[in-house]
Amino acid sequence: MLKQTVKALACAVSIGLAGLAHAADPIVIKFSHVVADNTPKGQGAQMFKKLAEERLPGKVKVEVYPNSSLFGDGKEMEALLLGDVQMLAPSLAKFEPYAKSVQIFDLPFLFDDINAVDRFQASDAGKQLLNSMRDKNITGLAYWHNGMKQLSANKPMREPKDARGLKFRVQASNVLEEQFKALRANPRKMSFAEVYQGLQTGVVNGTENTWSNYYSQKVHEVQPYFTHSDHGVIDYMVITNTQFWDGLPEDVRGELEKIMEEVTVAVNKQADDLNQEARAAIEKAGTSEIIELTSEQREEWREAMAPVWKKFENEIGADLIKAAQDSNQAN
Ligand code: LMR
Numbered sequence: 039m040l041k042q043t044v045k046a047l048a049c050a051v052s053i054g055l056a057g058l059a060h061a062a063d064p065i066v067i068k069f070s071h072v073v074a075d076n077t078p079k080g081q082g083a084q085m086f087k088k089l090a091e092e093r094l095p096g097k098v099k100v101e102v103y104p105n106s107s108l109f110g111d112g113k114e115m116e117a118l119l120l121g122d123v124q125m126l127a128p129s130l131a132k133f134e135p136y137a138k139s140v141q142i143f144d145l146p147f148l149f150d151d152i153n154a155v156d157r158f159q160a161s162d163a164g165k166q167l168l169n170s171m172r173d174k175n176i177t178g179l180a181y182w183h184n185g186m187k188q189l190s191a192n193k194p195m196r197e198p199k200d201a202r203g204l205k206f207r208v209q210a211s212n213v214l215e216e217q218f219k220a221l222r223a224n225p226r227k228m229s230f231a232e233v234y235q236g237l238q239t240g241v242v243n244g245t246e247n248t249w250s251n252y253y254s255q256k257v258h259e260v261q262p263y264f265t266h267s268d269h270g271v272i273d274y275m276v277i278t279n280t281q282f283w284d285g286l287p288e289d290v291r292g293e294l295e296k297i298m299e300e301v302t303v304a305v306n307k308q309a310d311d312l313n314q315e316a317r318a319a320i321e322k323a324g325t326s327e328i329i330e331l332t333s334e335q336r337e338e339w340r341e342a343m344a345p346v347w348k349k350f351e352n353e354i355g356a357d358l359i360k361a362a363q364d365s366n367q368a369n
Contacts, residue, residue, distance in 0.1 A: 064099040065290065069125040070108040070117065072230045074254035078184050078309035079127050079274055080104055082301055086125075089297045097290055111210065111229035119175055124282050127182060127274040131211040137170045138353040142362055144213035145350065146269050146343035150366045152185055152310060155271050158365035163358055168275065177280040179295070180302040183309040184248045186268040190261040191244030192237075194327065196335055198342035207236055207245040214246075216346045217270075230255075237261060248272050250309075253316035258325045265329045269339060276302075 067090070069083050087100035103109075109117045111132065117123045130143035142148070149155045158164045159181040168178030195201055201221040208214040208225045218225035223244075228236055230251075236242045237260040244261070251272070252258060276298065283291065320326060331339070351359065 062096075064097055065286065067098060067100045067125055068103065068108065068123040069100055069127075070103040070114055070123045071127055072106045072110055072114070073104065073251060075104050076312070077250045077254050078305050078312055079182060080254075081308065081312070082182050082276075082305035083127070085301045085304060086297060089301065090294060093297065094290060094293055098294070106229070106231040110231045115176075118277065118279050121279060121282065125179075125276065125278050127276045129184075129209060130271075130273050130275055131209040131214060133171070133275065134211055134213075136174055136176060137167065139170060139355060139358055140167055140275070141211065141213050141350060142167075142354045142358055143271055143273060144211050144217075145347055145354075145359070145362075146217050147340040148347075148359070148362055149271055151268070152183055152271070153368070154366045155183070155273060156306065157368070158362045159273075161361060161365060163361040164365075171277075172280055175280045176277050177283050178275045178277050179283075179298050180276045182274040182276060182302060182305045184250065184272040184274065185309055185313040187246045187248060187270040187272055188252070189244065189246050189265040189267050189269070190252065190257060190326075191263050191265075192261065193243075194263045194329055195244075195265045196329060196331065198339055201244070204243040205241070207233055207242040213346060213350055216349055217343050220343050220345050233257065234260060246270070249313040249316040249320065253319050258320045258323055262326050263329060264320070264326055265331065267331060267336065267339060269343065 069086065071079055071083055073079050075081070075084065083102045083104070087102050090098045090100050109123060114123065114126050114128065115136070118126050130140055133140040149158070164181070168181075171178070189195055191201070191204055193200065193204075198221050201218070201223045203223065205224045205226055206218045207228045208218060209230075210227050215225040215227065226242055228242065233245060234255050234257060237245065237257065245257070246269070247257070252264070286294070317328070321328060347359070
């Protein structure tokens, strides 16, 4: 009897100590992403780590894994849901399996510029999308900008017919697939980590991305032509596992939310500069020509891609599309 009581006491003490040790351990937030550090998202993740560890010393540790070094496209969402990572910032093109409405950001020529994207994200309709996946255990914490997309290829593209028959890498998005089909080109879904090699070996002939993603992945080494088209947007939703986030001590969660707001303002302010610097660096490298479109040529691209809107109107919602269009008017 005595033996049993001693054993039970020892067990209780050890659980108690484990609890104490646990309480003293910092909460680890693994933040995984697919791009380089010298991009808007890469910088944002670093800034979040710095501020979280400065302001919550000993309480929170943030481990940032850039360049698909922990999980790449196709695996990172699953990892978030399994609790293997706690934060991600996938491009908005990668949410189709979780929220059809988020596909809105992929509609070609929907937003006139990044300021319109910003206004839509700040609107009630935009903010609601951050919470649209909570039933799937995904909570959106913020939108981060990268910027407007440009086209690239192994031949000059001035008019939509120049894209005909070419193979284009697209993100895992049905809207983007349809966008290239509308040009009578051949889209191919491919993870970000495979883009350089895909272009180098000719598996694909062209792609679309932002200047900062092009430059940081050295895409200019394997693409002799870029077209400054601004035909769409690559932005991010910073997401977390809802159960993890809701389970954080209230003071920690509150501070992390404040930090996220601060980082979001900084990322969104510097994203355009990073893209312009990357464009200038591509020009300086002298490997590729950057084609500027006339307004008539740009209009032709818009018309050629326009049928995509109708195809996705039901899935996305006509009201949401209208709200996004309205954001093109400055208040
Ligand atoms: C992509 O082309 O897959 C990019 O959107 C990756 C990223 O996260 O910017």
